Amino acid sequence: MRVADTLQFASTSLRSSRSRTLLMILAMSIGVGSVVVLTALGEGARRYVVDQFSSLGTNLIIMLPGRTETAGLTPGMLLGQVPREISLDDAQALLRSRAIKRIAPLTVGTTHISLDARNREVVVLGSTSELLKVRHMDLSHGQFLPPGDIHDSTSVCVLGAKIKRELFGQRSAVGAWVRLGDRRFRVVGVLSSQGESMGFNTDELVIIPVASAHMLFNTSGLFRILIEAKSRDAIGQATRDAEQILAQRHNSERDVTVITQDAVLATFDRILHALTLAVGGIAAISLAVAGILIMNVMLIAVAQRVREIGLLKALGAPAAQIRKLFFAEAALLSGVGSAAGLILGEIGTAVIGQIYPALPVAAPWWAVLAAFGTALGTGILFSVWPARRAAQLDPVTALARS
Amino acid sequence: MIQLENISRIFAVGDQQVAALRDIDLNLGAGEYLSIMGPSGSGKSTLLNLIGLLDRPTSGTYRLNGGNVTDLNDEQQAQVRREQIGFVFQSFHLVPRLTAAMNIELPLVLAGIAIEERKARVAELLQNYGLADRAGHRPDQLSGGQRQRVAIARATVMRPSVLLADEPTGNLDHTTGGEVLKLLEQLVEQNIALVIVTHDAEIGARAARQLHMLDGRIVSDDARQT
Numbered sequence: 108m109r110v111a112d113t114l115q116f117a118s119t120s121l122r123s124s125r126s127r128t129l130l131m132i133l134a135m136s137i138g139v140g141s142v143v144v145l146t147a148l149g150e151g152a153r154r155y156v157v158d159q160f161s162s163l164g165t166n167l168i169i170m171l172p173g174r175t176e177t178a179g180l181t182p183g184m185l186l187g188q189v190p191r192e193i194s195l196d197d198a199q200a201l202l203r204s205r206a207i208k209r210i211a212p213l214t215v216g217t218t219h220i221s222l223d224a225r226n227r228e229v230v231v232l233g234s235t236s237e238l239l240k241v242r243h244m245d246l247s248h249g250q251f252l253p254p255g256d257i258h259d260s261t262s263v264c265v266l267g268a269k270i271k272r273e274l275f276g277q278r279s280a281v282g283a284w285v286r287l288g289d290r291r292f293r294v295v296g297v298l299s300s301q302g303e304s305m306g307f308n309t310d311e312l313v314i315i316p317v318a319s320a321h322m323l324f325n326t327s328g329l330f331r332i333l334i335e336a337k338s339r340d341a342i343g344q345a346t347r348d349a350e351q352i353l354a355q356r357h358n359s360e361r362d363v364t365v366i367t368q369d370a371v372l373a374t375f376d377r378i379l380h381a382l383t384l385a386v387g388g389i390a391a392i393s394l395a396v397a398g399i400l401i402m403n404v405m406l407i408a409v410a411q412r413v414r415e416i417g418l419l420k421a422l423g424a425p426a427a428q429i430r431k432l433f434f435a436e437a438a439l440l441s442g443v444g445s446a447a448g449l450i451l452g453e454i455g456t457a458v459i460g461q462i463y464p465a466l467p468v469a470a471p472w473w474a475v476l477a478a479f480g481t482a483l484g485t486g487i488l489f490s491v492w493p494a495r496r497a498a499q500l501d502p503v504t505a506l507a508r509s
Numbered sequence: 510m511i512q513l514e515n516i517s518r519i520f521a522v523g524d525q526q527v528a529a530l531r532d533i534d535l536n537l538g539a540g541e542y543l544s545i546m547g548p549s550g551s552g553k554s555t556l557l558n559l560i561g562l563l564d565r566p567t568s569g570t571y572r573l574n575g576g577n578v579t580d581l582n583d584e585q586q587a588q589v590r591r592e593q594i595g596f597v598f599q600s601f602h603l604v605p606r607l608t609a610a611m612n613i614e615l616p617l618v619l620a621g622i623a624i625e626e627r628k629a630r631v632a633e634l635l636q637n638y639g640l641a642d643r644a645g646h647r648p649d650q651l652s653g654g655q656r657q658r659v660a661i662a663r664a665t666v667m668r669p670s671v672l673l674a675d676e677p678t679g680n681l682d683h684t685t686g687g688e689v690l691k692l693l694e695q696l697v698e699q700n701i702a703l704v705i706v707t708h709d710a711e712i713g714a715r716a717a718r719q720l721h722m723l724d725g726r727i728v729s730d731d732a733r734q735t
Contacts, residue, residue: 108618119611122606422616
């Protein structure tokens with residue numbers, strides 16, 4: 108019997124029990140669809156986090172004061188010491204490394220910003236002109252902090268988009284003076300709106316020179332240093348250099364922590380990938396359920412078609428041929444069901460994409476392939492037993508069945 | 510053409526052994542017309558099933574067209590059935606979801622014959638059996654006589670050397686039954702051996718050779734002179 112004829116014969120039997128076939132296809136497609144949608148969600152979450160990290164800057168290394176020891180206790184802590192702070196000179200010294208392209212020191216504090224009678228609390232970021240490039244920020248108006256000596260405490264500031272809107276409305280802010288805490292700053296630029304990015308909402312920030320921030324908050328240490336390596340390959344070298352330079356300057360004591368963005372990213376990537384696999388796996392259980400349903404339907408089909416099977420045997424169909432006919436039915440069922448499921452999944456993914464535009468939902472190709480393959484596989488696997496049962500029927504008794 | 514030697518068929522019913530056929534010897538030539546008669550349980554259907562290779566004898570030898578088919582495996586027997594044996598059943602056994610033409614085509618499909626030839630053979634048979642205008646009808650849209658004609662067309666589409674009919678008119682009225690028998694008898698003229706199992710003496714008497722069975726044995730084997 109030809110393959111095309113086998114499929115044709117199987118499809119006539121599927122079409123003859125239409126509602127059963129449609130329900131079966133529905134079950135299969137829900138299984139496949141849920142695998143597609145859930146992996147798309149997981150993958151979307153992963154890509155979202157990756158994108159967020161990338162938006163922070165490329166080839167980024169972050170240095171922070173203090174060192175996290177696995178013991179949780181450092182000798183310094185026993186003596187009541189706090190970790191030695193990172194100074195502006197420490198930051199500048201990092202530029203001695205050939206692997207480091209640029210650095211941006213960060214100091215953070217909160218204070219009041221006021222213009223005339225309007226005032227609100229803001230997060231103030233002290234940094235240098237390099238921050239713009241290191242953090243991939245964009246300006247909508249004016250200029251960023253002027254380049255110059257890191258120790259210059261000029262009274263200029265750059266406003267986040269929301270701060271500007273709240274203080275100035277539609278008026279131009281560039282050139283105006285605002286009050287931060289007890290000092291007056293001239294607005295030189297406004298950041299373009301970027302929204303939330305890893306907990307830092309740049310729209311609600313005010314950026315001033317790092318030295319001015321130290322004066323404003325009466326501090327001297329740095330909260331973070333953002334280090335941009337020359338290239339992706341240079342990240343390792345830049346990390347080692349940064350640690351070494353700081354150790355030299357801090358009496359050979361390794362009292363800073365250096366995190367590479369890649370390492371953080373890789374961790375998130377792994378976690379979210381595992382999550383995607385897990386939800387995909389859970390959804391795959393529904394495929395197994397659909398497989399058992401197929402087996403049930405095929406067993407019913409065999410029972411209902413005993414006379415027909417007897418006839419096929421009398422007409423000279425060998426057992427293998429009968430098995431093939433039932434396999435073909437199962438394959439058609441699960442094939443059409445999977446195809447419908449893929450469409451269902453794509454529609455579901457598109458709907459989620461509409462509801463949460465920020466989430467880049469798209470089912471990864473391996474999940475689509477796996478869902479399709481698993482559906483087809485379970486369909487055929489679970490039809491082995493019914494097909495064998497059909498093939499082993501005795502033609503005489505099968506024909507005599509009324 | 511058909512040679513049965515010492516054929517016995519014993520069924521195990523519970524812990525009892527029931528002999529449905531005992532030491533049957535039978536020779537049947539090409540184009541012979543044989544009827545098998547006897548009361549229920551005399552073994553006539555079992556004999557027909559054995560000849561049709563749907564069942565295996567407990568002992569004895571069965572030769573078909575010179576070849577020993579007794580010990581062929583299932584697949585080989587299926588091939589013999591496909592190529593040399595046609596079946597006509599009392600209850601027609603048409604596939605309900607297939608049209609008349611598709612039912613007739615079924616053996617050709619199972620044999621993997623090319624579509625063009627299939628269509629040609631089916632069209633010819635539909636014409637011969639007066640079913641041309643019923644080709645696209647499903648069995649439930651056909652009368653009993655038409656259904657049995659479709660079944661006969663299906664049984665002959667592979668051009669078998671022997672046609673086995675088990676009570677072919679059992680579900681038909683007298684007139685229609687007579688027409689169906691005529692169709693079957695025409696096949697004998699085409700040198701196809703015809704074996705009809707019936708308990709109707711009137712039908713059995715039409716055959717050139719008549720076999721009477723009782724309790725698994727052949728009690729009489731009369732050849733009518735024609």
